Amino acid sequence: MSLFLEASQRHPKPENRKFSYGTAGFRMKADLLDSVVFRVGLLASLRSQKLQGKTIGVVITASHNVPEDNGVKLVDPMGEMLEASWEVHATSLANAPSDEQLLVEYENLISTLGVNTEITPKVVFARDTRESGPALVAALQDALAATKTDFVDHGLLTTPQLHYLVRCINTIDSEQPYGEPTEQGYYNKLASAYRKLMVGIPSNGEVTVDCANGVGAPKLRLLAETVGRDVFQCSIVNDSVDQPSKLNHQCGADFVKTQQRLPPGSHVASLARCASLDGDADRLVYYFNDSDGTFRLLDGDKIATLAASFIGDLTKAAGLRSLNIGVVQTAYANGSSTSYITKTLALPVVCTPTGVKHLHHAALKFDIGVYFEANGHGTVVFSNGALQDIAEYVPESPAQAAALENLKALVDLINQTVGDALSDLLLVEVILAHKRWGPKEWDGTYTDLPNRLVRVEVSDRTAFMTTDAERRLMEPVGVQEKIDALVGKYKQGRSFARASGTEDAVRVYSEAAERGEAEELARLVAEIVAQY
Numbered sequence: 001m002s003l004f005l006e007a008s009q010r011h012p013k014p015e016n017r018k019f020s021y022g023t024a025g026f027r028m029k030a031d032l033l034d035s036v037v038f039r040v041g042l043l044a045s046l047r048s049q050k051l052q053g054k055t056i057g058v059v060i061t062a063s064h065n066v067p068e069d070n071g072v073k074l075v076d077p078m079g080e081m082l083e084a085s086w087e088v089h090a091t092s093l094a095n096a097p098s099d100e101q102l103l104v105e106y107e108n109l110i111s112t113l114g115v116n117t118e119i120t121p122k123v124v125f126a127r128d129t130r131e132s133g134p135a136l137v138a139a140l141q142d143a144l145a146a147t148k149t150d151f152v153d154h155g156l157l158t159t160p161q162l163h164y165l166v167r168c169i170n171t172i173d174s175e176q177p178y179g180e181p182t183e184q185g186y187y188n189k190l191a192s193a194y195r196k197l198m199v200g201i202p203s204n205g206e207v208t209v210d211c212a213n214g215v216g217a218p219k220l221r222l223l224a225e226t227v228g229r230d231v232f233q234c235s236i237v238n239d240s241v242d243q244p245s246k247l248n249h250q251c252g253a254d255f256v257k258t259q260q261r262l263p264p265g266s267h268v269a270s271l272a273r274c275a276s277l278d279g280d281a282d283r284l285v286y287y288f289n290d291s292d293g294t295f296r297l298l299d300g301d302k303i304a305t306l307a308a309s310f311i312g313d314l315t316k317a318a319g320l321r322s323l324n325i326g327v328v329q330t331a332y333a334n335g336s337s338t339s340y341i342t343k344t345l346a347l348p349v350v351c352t353p354t355g356v357k358h359l360h361h362a363a364l365k366f367d368i369g370v371y372f373e374a375n376g377h378g379t380v381v382f383s384n385g386a387l388q389d390i391a392e393y394v395p396e397s398p399a400q401a402a403a404l405e406n407l408k409a410l411v412d413l414i415n416q417t418v419g420d421a422l423s424d425l426l427l428v429e430v431i432l433a434h435k436r437w438g439p440k441e442w443d444g445t446y447t448d449l450p451n452r453l454v455r456v457e458v459s460d461r462t463a464f465m466t467t468d469a470e471r472r473l474m475e476p477v478g479v480q481e482k483i484d485a486l487v488g489k490y491k492q493g494r495s496f497a498r499a500s501g502t503e504d505a506v507r508v509y510s511e512a513a514e515r516g517e518a519e520e521l522a523r524l525v526a527e528i529v530a531q532y
């Protein structure tokens with residue numbers, strides 16, 4: 001075990017730091033991450049051994065965060081997020097105070113989890129464009145070498161591309177291989193599905209895509225080349241990957257969603273379709289400037305409703321009426337979107353706590369589950385039963401046959417492992433082209449209630465405990481009653497407070513019938529929260 005200790009000594013844990021595997025893995029200033037990444041490498045290797053040598057993924061990214069941050073997260077064999085019960089193991093390894101203690105914890109995990117150390121572990125990994133990436137990759141490799149893990153470095157990839165690869169690798173010899181386990185295989189799969197869906201459909205013209213100066217830029221370029229300009233025209237902006245300080249700066253999906261305005265560098269014609277990705281290309285939002293110059297955001301809720309209505313129509317047209325379709329949202333979903341889904345689309349809505357892993361699992365309970373966070377992170381998942389029904393159904397008319405073919409192509413177009421901005425972009429483009437809609441027609445499906453999201457600094461965010469999918473506070477005692485009393489005074493008022501899982505703060509969300517009222521409600525609820 002001296003190999004282990006020697007390696008660990010090269011990655012000392014910063015003193016007096018407590019790390020925790022949160023909503024998006026570990027995420028913080030990059031210069032604090034070396035030991036964390038090393039130890040995540042150890043856990044990835046153990047997880048692979050525990051799962052009989054299945055390949056585990058590691059992504060080094062901090063998504064929409066500032067360029068100085070970085071982060072690391074694990075990907076399970078089917079391309080899903082790390083199983084929740086293992087998050088505590090990640091946290092305990094990351095916090096072992098010394099190298100010797102780390103070894104003890106590591107060996108404890110081997111025995112308590114019943115890990116067979118004879119099995120050769122397998123890990124694949126990738127990173128985003130941050131400057132700190134290569135050094136963190138070196139720390140990860142050190143751990144993988146020390147544990148004699150077979151690994152493949154996939155260099156720069158979007159987060160969802162790595163999820164895709166992991167699923168492909170682990171299903172290659174199965175009855176349902178997910179795809180060719182290469183980056184080009186990813187482009188080919190999406191491109192061929194997109195081209196099938198666009199047969200006979202006039203193209204909708206160019207979409208302008210802001211890539212947040214991140215990894216999405218070169219990857220979207222490759223995807224667009226594979227799809228072909230005859231059916232997919234995109235103009236890529238904010239693609240300065242060679243200037244890492246520009247990452248997510250004044251651009252990207254998070255900027256557009258939180259600021260509710262165009263990235264300052266964007267000059268687009270009115271009614272032109274625009275989209276923004278985030279720094280690791282797993283979030284997507286659309287927007288446009290209306291004819292009178294007002295900015296209109298088409299966020300994750302609007303993408304979810306668009307996808308759900310299209311897929312609902314398609315399954316009916318194919319004759320597959322028995323498939324149940326549901327939409328999964330979080331408390332941050334605009335109230336108007338929820339009523340549109342339940343009343344107009346007549347589909348069930350489930351609300352889960354924040355964080356994609358919660359949404360993903362809830363979506364799997366439907367035959368076809370559409371899930372999106374309002375910030376643009378989401379996808380559509382088809383259950384095995386639904387896939388089987390789609391595969392076996394014998395169409396009764398040419399119209400059914402055509403719809404069925406489209407449904408099959410849609411399954412391939414949509415990244416089933418995790419929300420994927422590139423795949424979602426093609427999905428939205430297909431749907432708009434099929435419906436012959438511009439952004440205005442899409443926007444017109446329902447009108448968002450005015451809303452406000454604010455961040456409140458508190459001395460101890462862990463004091464804020466929630467229930468009912470984070471919509472109500474149980475602690476500190478008495479706060480929820482005060483919020484309720486306030487909310488009752490506003491027409492269509494709704495507000496809630498919860499501790500962020502990624503930042504040291506409490507977030508307050510509010511909505512109401514009028515903009516001024518939503519703002520006021522947020523401010524007053526924030527004042528209540530700040531008192532604790």
Ligand SMILES: CC(=O)N[C@H]1[C@@H](OP(=O)(O)O)O[C@H](CO)[C@@H](O)[C@@H]1O
Pocket residue numbers: 023024063332354355356373375377499500501502503507
């Ligand atoms: C209101 C909001 O947008 N919250 C984000 C944010 O989580 P918080 O727990 O709210 O910090 O980061 C998560 C990870 O990227 C994302 O899943 C989530 O939607």
Ligand SMILES: [Mg+2]
Pocket residue numbers: 063064278279280281282283
């Ligand atoms: Mg992201």
